[in-house]
Amino acid sequence: MTNLTRRNALRLTAGIAALPLTAALAKADGHATAHTVVIKGMKFKPANIEIKVGDSITWINEDRMGHTATELNGAFDTGTLGQGESATLTFGGKSMFKYRCTPHANMRGTITVS
Numbered sequence: 634m635t636n637l638t639r640r641n642a643l644r645l646t647a648g649i650a651a652l653p654l655t656a657a658l659a660k661a662d663g664h665a666t667a668h669t670v671v672i673k674g675m676k677f678k679p680a681n682i683e684i685k686v687g688d689s690i691t692w693i694n695e696d697r698m699g700h701t702a703t704e705l706n707g708a709f710d711t712g713t714l715g716q717g718e719s720a721t722l723t724f725g726g727k728s729m730f731k732y733r734c735t736p737h738a739n740m741r742g743t744i745t746v747s
């Protein structure tokens with residue numbers, strides 16, 4: 634998982650902190666798309682997502698319990714998101730990631746960046 638750029642490896646637990654970075658990237662890369670994965674009912678929705686290099690994903694937890702989006706090999710980790718909290722990551726290189734929720738091993742997702 635070395636093809637994440639350094640900024641993408643940042644652990645961004647506060648969505649507000651990520652906004653300026655995301656906005657700047659979107660401006661620099663005209664076709665970047667902001668995707669959303671909703672965490673609800675103990676599931677990532679969508680669980681499997683295909684995005685383009687430069688796109689961002691925001692995870693929003695709508696459950697009452699805390700969840701994480703944690704890459705299996707440590708490429709990223711949102712940390713625990715409480716109800717209503719979100720985290721945004723921008724993906725700078727082609728890759729495929731598998732992630733799960735740390736407290737709930739059956740919550741799984743994949744990200745394909747092309």
Ligand SMILES: [Cu+2]
Binds near residue numbers: 675700701736740
């Ligand atoms: Cu969970």
